[in-house]
Amino acid sequence: MKYAGLTNAVLHKVKPIETDNVALPDWLYKMWASQYGQEKALMMASASVNILPMYVRRNTLMTSEADFDLDTFVCVQDPLYIYTGNDYFHHDYYQKVI
DSSP, rough: TTHHHHHHHHHHHHHHHETEEEEHHHHHHHHHHHHOOHHHHHHHHHHHOOOEEEEEOOOTTTTTGGGOOOOTTTEEEEEEEEESSOOGGGSHHHHSOO
């Protein structure tokens, strides 16, 4: 905890850089650009903010296929689904204790 104040001060000084709708800390983008070049740094920046799909296995004992017949779930092969939403913490199934 000795350096907590210093770390907090440094992080508040970091200004994000906007590159093709990707916000990154300036120091990170500059480091990537110097090590890998401008083109690869832009690719890394855009890849770092992508929301990856979340795979969900349906509990076949507690739920039915109709429970997962929603726009946010895509059936891969029952009971495996892909959740296409990006806010799983506030989803009813996440909040419900089964």
